[in-house]
Amino acid sequence: MEDKERTGISDRIWNFFASVKLTVVILIILPLISIIGTIVEQQADQATNIKLLTKFFGDSAAPAVYNIFVKLGFMDMYRSWWFLGILILFSINLIVCSLERIPKVLRVINNPIKPLKENVIKTLPVKKELSIKADLKKVRDEILNRLTASRYRVFESTEEDSVQLYSQKGKYTRMGVYIVHLSILLIFVGAIIGARFGFRGFLNLGEGEYSTVAYARKGGKIEKIPLNFVIKCNWYNTEYYYGKDTPREFQSELVIIDGGREVKKKVIEVNSPLKYKGITFYQSSYGMLEDAIGTFILEVTPKGGQGSILRLKLGESFEIPGTNVKGIIVDFSPALGRNPETGALTTYAETMVNPAVAIEFDEPGKKKFKGWILKRYSETGVLPDGSQINFLDYWGVEYTGLQVVKDPGVGIIYLACIIMTLGLYVSFFMSHKKFWIRLAPDTSGGKGYVKIIFGGTASKNRLSFEREIDRILSKASRAIEGSTQRSAGAEGIKK
Amino acid sequence: MSSSAFFVISELSYFLAIAVYISYIAFRKNSIGVIATSITVFGFLNQSIALIIRWVDSYHYWLVSNPASTFIESLLRGAPLRNLYESLVFFVWSIILFYLIMEFRYKNRSLGAFVLPVAALALAFIDISGTQKEIQPLIPALQSNWLLFHVLLSFLGYAAFAVSFGAAIAYLVMVTESRKETSYIFWSIIVGIFAVILIAMGVDFFSLSAAQREELIQSHFLKASFRSSSGGIVAISWVASIAFIFTIWHFGLGLKKMLAGLALTPNMLDDITYKSITVGFPLFTLGGLLMGAIWANSAWGTYWSWDPKETWSLITWFVYALFIHARFRAGWRGKKTAILAVIGFIAVIFTYLGVNLVLSGLHAYGS
Ligand code: HEM
Numbered sequence: 001m002e003d004k005e006r007t008g009i010s011d012r013i014w015n016f017f018a019s020v021k022l023t024v025v026i027l028i029i030l031p032l033i034s035i036i037g038t039i040v041e042q043q044a045d046q047a048t049n050i051k052l053l054t055k056f057f058g059d060s061a062a063p064a065v066y067n068i069f070v071k072l073g074f075m076d077m078y079r080s081w082w083f084l085g086i087l088i089l090f091s092i093n094l095i096v097c098s099l100e101r102i103p104k105v106l107r108v109i110n111n112p113i114k115p116l117k118e119n120v121i122k123t124l125p126v127k128k129e130l131s132i133k134a135d136l137k138k139v140r141d142e143i144l145n146r147l148t149a150s151r152y153r154v155f156e157s158t159e160e161d162s163v164q165l166y167s168q169k170g171k172y173t174r175m176g177v178y179i180v181h182l183s184i185l186l187i188f189v190g191a192i193i194g195a196r197f198g199f200r201g202f203l204n205l206g207e208g209e210y211s212t213v214a215y216a217r218k219g220g221k222i223e224k225i226p227l228n229f230v231i232k233c234n235w236y237n238t239e240y241y242y243g244k245d246t247p248r249e250f251q252s253e254l255v256i257i258d259g260g261r262e263v264k265k266k267v268i269e270v271n272s273p274l275k276y277k278g279i280t281f282y283q284s285s286y287g288m289l290e291d292a293i294g295t296f297i298l299e300v301t302p303k304g305g306q307g308s309i310l311r312l313k314l315g316e317s318f319e320i321p322g323t324n325v326k327g328i329i330v331d332f333s334p335a336l337g338r339n340p341e342t343g344a345l346t347t348y349a350e351t352m353v354n355p356a357v358a359i360e361f362d363e364p365g366k367k368k369f370k371g372w373i374l375k376r377y378s379e380t381g382v383l384p385d386g387s388q389i390n391f392l393d394y395w396g397v398e399y400t401g402l403q404v405v406k407d408p409g410v411g412i413i414y415l416a417c418i419i420m421t422l423g424l425y426v427s428f429f430m431s432h433k434k435f436w437i438r439l440a441p442d443t444s445g446g447k448g449y450v451k452i453i454f455g456g457t458a459s460k461n462r463l464s465f466e467r468e469i470d471r472i473l474s475k476a477s478r479a480i481e482g483s484t485q486r487s488a489g490a491e492g493i494k495k
Numbered sequence: 496m497s498s499s500a501f502f503v504i505s506e507l508s509y510f511l512a513i514a515v516y517i518s519y520i521a522f523r524k525n526s527i528g529v530i531a532t533s534i535t536v537f538g539f540l541n542q543s544i545a546l547i548i549r550w551v552d553s554y555h556y557w558l559v560s561n562p563a564s565t566f567i568e569s570l571l572r573g574a575p576l577r578n579l580y581e582s583l584v585f586f587v588w589s590i591i592l593f594y595l596i597m598e599f600r601y602k603n604r605s606l607g608a609f610v611l612p613v614a615a616l617a618l619a620f621i622d623i624s625g626t627q628k629e630i631q632p633l634i635p636a637l638q639s640n641w642l643l644f645h646v647l648l649s650f651l652g653y654a655a656f657a658v659s660f661g662a663a664i665a666y667l668v669m670v671t672e673s674r675k676e677t678s679y680i681f682w683s684i685i686v687g688i689f690a691v692i693l694i695a696m697g698v699d700f701f702s703l704s705a706a707q708r709e710e711l712i713q714s715h716f717l718k719a720s721f722r723s724s725s726g727g728i729v730a731i732s733w734v735a736s737i738a739f740i741f742t743i744w745h746f747g748l749g750l751k752k753m754l755a756g757l758a759l760t761p762n763m764l765d766d767i768t769y770k771s772i773t774v775g776f777p778l779f780t781l782g783g784l785l786m787g788a789i790w791a792n793s794a795w796g797t798y799w800s801w802d803p804k805e806t807w808s809l810i811t812w813f814v815y816a817l818f819i820h821a822r823f824r825a826g827w828r829g830k831k832t833a834i835l836a837v838i839g840f841i842a843v844i845f846t847y848l849g850v851n852l853v854l855s856g857l858h859a860y861g862s
Binding site for chain 2 (some may be wrong): 020024027028030031034035037038042068076115162191241242244246247248249250269270271273280282284370403405410413414417420421424425428463
C-alpha cells in the first residue's frame with residue numbers, strides 16, 4: 001500500500017527506468033550513434049582519419065574537426081565513457097523494467113484457471129460453436145479424451161445440466177522475454193569479466209624460437225605479459241591450393257614446456273587454436289625473419305631405395321645414397337615464377353609463396369646440370385636416373401604471428417548465446433494457450449442435441465492455436481457422430 | 496544441363512512472374528494469379544536444381560584439393576554459400592521460399608507484386624555487379640562450420656526481412672493519402688533511391704568493357720555517374736536522379752488506386768510485416784550475431800571487435816528490436832512500424848553490401 005502512495009523522487013527515478021519509452025529512446029539512440037564509429041576509423045593513426053575528414057570538411061577544417069572528435073572520444077568511441085554510459089543506462093533499464101514486470105507475470109502464471117460464464121466465453125478471441133446430436137456424457141468423454149491425448153491437463157466443473165472443460169498450456173512461456181533480457185545482461189557480464197581479468201596480446205615466434213611472455217599494446221606502449229610457461233614454435237608453414245597462390249591453410253607446430261617438461265604439442269591452424277592454462281594461441285599472421293639464414297630440409301630417395309632426411313645450408317653438398325651423384329645447393333628463391341613476357345625465371349615475391357631450391361648435380365664422367373626443385377610441386381624433384389628429391393622446407397626464416405588471448409568471460413558469453421537462443425524460441429514460437437469449453441443441452445435445436453461453446457486465448461500465434469482446436473473438435477465430433485449413427489442403426493433393427 | 500543454365504531459367508521465370516503478378520493486380524483475374532504462382536514455383540524448382548548442382552560441383556572441387564576430407568566435411572565445405580555471388584543467389588532463393596509460404600498461408604497472391612521485385616533487385620545486382628561467379632578455393636578463415644551456419648541462418652533471416660520490407664512498402668502505398676504526408680514522401684523517396692542506384696549501376700555496367708565488369712563492385716561502383724571524375728557528369732547524375740525521384744513522388748498515388756479494392760488489406764500487410772519480422776529476428780539473432788561471434792572467436796580469439804561489419808549487424812539488430820518493442824509495448828502501429836520495417840531492411844542491405852562498398856571505399860581511395 002505504502003509503495004503505491006509514494007510519489008517521491010526515488011519513485012520517479014524508478015518509473016523513469018522502468019518505462020519502455022526509455023527503451024525505445026535508447027534503441028533509437030544506440031544505432032544512430034554507433035554509425036559514427038563505423039565511418040571514423042577506430043583506434044587508427046592520426047593521418048588516416050585526418051585524410052578521411054578532409055573528404056567531408058575540406059583541407060583547412062579537417063585538423064580542427066579531428067581534434068574535436070578526439071575530445072569527444074569518437075576515435076575510440078566504443079570504449080568511451082559516454083558510450084559505456086549508454087550501455088549502463090540500457091542495462092539498468094532492462095533490469096528495472098524486468099523487475100517491475102516479472103512479479104506481475106508470475107501472478108498471471110500462478111493464477112489458477114477458473115470456469116467462466118457462458119457470455120464471457122463467447123467474447124474470447126478464438127471461438128467456435130457447434131451442435132451435435134448425442135448424449136452429453138458421451139460428448140464430454142470424447143472431447144476430454146482428445147484433449148488429454150494432445151497433452152492438455154483438463155479441469156472440469158459441473159453446474160446443473162451443463163459441463164465446463166477448461167485448461168491451459170504453456171503458461172511459463174510468458175517468461176521467455178525475460179530469458180532473452182537476462183541473456184543480454186549475461187553478455188555484458190561476460191564482456192566485463194573478459195576485460196577485467198583477461199588480456200589480448202600477440203607474439204611473433206620464429207621457427208625454432210621460444211618465449212615466456214606475450215606482448216600487448218597499452219596506450220601506445222608495448223607491454224610484456226608473463227605466461228608462466230614456455231611456448232615454442234617448431235615450424236611455420238603455408239599450404240597452397242595446387243597450382244594457385246591461394247592459401248589453403250596457415251599452420252604452425254607449437255610446443256608448450258611447463259616445469260621443464262614438454263606437456264603439449266599441436267599443429268595449430270586458423271579455426272583450430274591451442275589452449276593451455278586458460279590462454280589460447282591463435283594462428284593470426286606470418287612473415288619472414290630479417291637476415292635469417294635458413295636450413296634446407298631435403299628428403300632424398302634413390303630409385304628403389306629408402307628415403308633419408310638431410311639438413312643443409314646454402315653451398316653445402318650431399319650424395320644420393322647408393323649412387324655417386326653429388327648435389328650442391330647453389331641458390332634459393334622464396335617465390336619462383338616465370339616472367340610472363342620473357343619466360344625467364346624470376347622471384348616474384350618476398351614471402352615464401354613458391355619456395356624453390358637450385359641444386360647442381362655432378363656425376364663423374366657426366367656433364368654437370370642444375371635444376372630447380374619446388375617445394376609445392378614434388379614432381380620437379382624427379383631426377384633423370386629415377387631418384388627423387390623432395391624439398392620439404394627452408395626452415396628458420398619464417399615466423400608465426402600468434403594472437404594470445406586470455407578471456408575468462410568467454411564461457412559466460414557462450415552460455416548467454418544458448419540462453420538467448422532458448423529465450424527467443426520460447427518468446428517467438430511458443431505461446432500461452434487457455435480455453436474453456438461449455439457443454440449443455442441445446443435448447444434451440446431439436447431434442448437430444450448438445451451445444452458446444454468454445455472460447456480461448458493465445459498469447460502468440462493465434463492462427464495455429466485455432467487450427468489445433470479445429471482439428472481436435474472436428475475429430476471429436478466425427479467420432480461422436482460415427483458412434484451415434486451406429487447405435488441409432490442398431491436401435492432401428494431392434495424395432 | 497549446367498547449374499548456370501537452370502539458374503538463368505529461374506531468373507527469367509522470376510522476372511516474368513513479376514509482370515504476371517502486376518497484371519493480376521491490374522486485371523484481377525484469378526486465372527492470372529494462378530499462372531503467376533505457377534511461374535514462381537517453376538522458377539523456384541529450377542533454382543533449387545541449380546543450387547544442388549552447384550553444391551555437387553563445389554563438393555568435388557573441395558575434394559580435389561582435400562582428398563583426405565570426410566564426406567560430411569566435404570559436403571559442408573562445398574555448401575554454396577562461399578562468397579558474395581553464392582550468398583546473394585541463396586538470398587534470392589530464400590526470399591522466394593519465404594514468399595511462397597506466405598502466399599500459401601494467407602491465400603493471397605497480390606503481395607507477389609511487392610516481394611518478387613526485392614528478389615529481382617538482388618538478381619539484377621548479381622548480374623550487373625559482375626561478382627565472381629566461378630567456384631573458388633576457400634581461404635583458411637572461411638573453412639569453418641560456424642561460418643557456414645552463420646551465413647545460412649543470416650540469409651534466411653534476411654529473406655524474412657525482405658518479405659517484411661515488401662509488405663511494409665505495400666502497406667505504406669495503401670494507407671498514405673496525400674503527397675504531403677511524411678510517410679508518403681518516405682516511401683516514394685526510398686523506392687526512388689533503390690531505382691536510382693540500380694540504374695546507376697546499369698550505367699556503370701554498359702560503360703565498362705567485359706573484363707572491367709568483373710571488378711564493377713570493387714573498383715567501378717557508380718564511377719560512371721555520381722562518382723565520376725568529371726564534375727559535369729556528377730551534376731547531371733544528381734539532377735536526373737532528383738527529377739526521377741520527383742516523378743515517382745508525383746505519380747505514386749496512382750499505385751494506391753491500383754491496389755484499392757484488392758483482397759490485400761492494410762491489416763493483412765501489417766500482419767505479414769510483423770510475422771516476417773518475428774521469424775527473421777530470431778534467425779538473424781542466432782545466425783547473424785551469435786554464430787558470427789562464435790566464429791570470430793574460434794578464428795581470431797575475439798568474439799566482438801566493433802569492426803564496421805559487426806557494428807552494422809548490431810545496428811540492424813537494434814532497429815528490429817526497436818520494431819518489436821515499439822509495437823508490443825509502446826503501442827506503435829501502422830505507418831510508424833512500417834517505416835521501421837523499411838529502415839530495418841535498409842540496414843540489412845547496408846550491413847551486407849554498404850559496408851564493403853561505401854565504407855571501405857571511404858577508407859581506401861585517396862590513399
Ligand atoms: C536490444 C536488446 C533487447 C532485445 C533483443 C529484447 C528482446 C525482447 C523480445 C524478443 C521481447 C518479446 C517481444 C514480444 O512479445 O514479441 C521483448 C519484450 C519486452 N522487452 Fe525487450 N529486448 C531488449 C531490450 C529491452 C530493454 C532494454 C528493455 C527495458 C525496459 C526491454 C523491455 C521489454 C519489455 C517490457 C517487453 C515486454 C514484456 C512483456 O510482454 O511482458 N527490452 N524484448
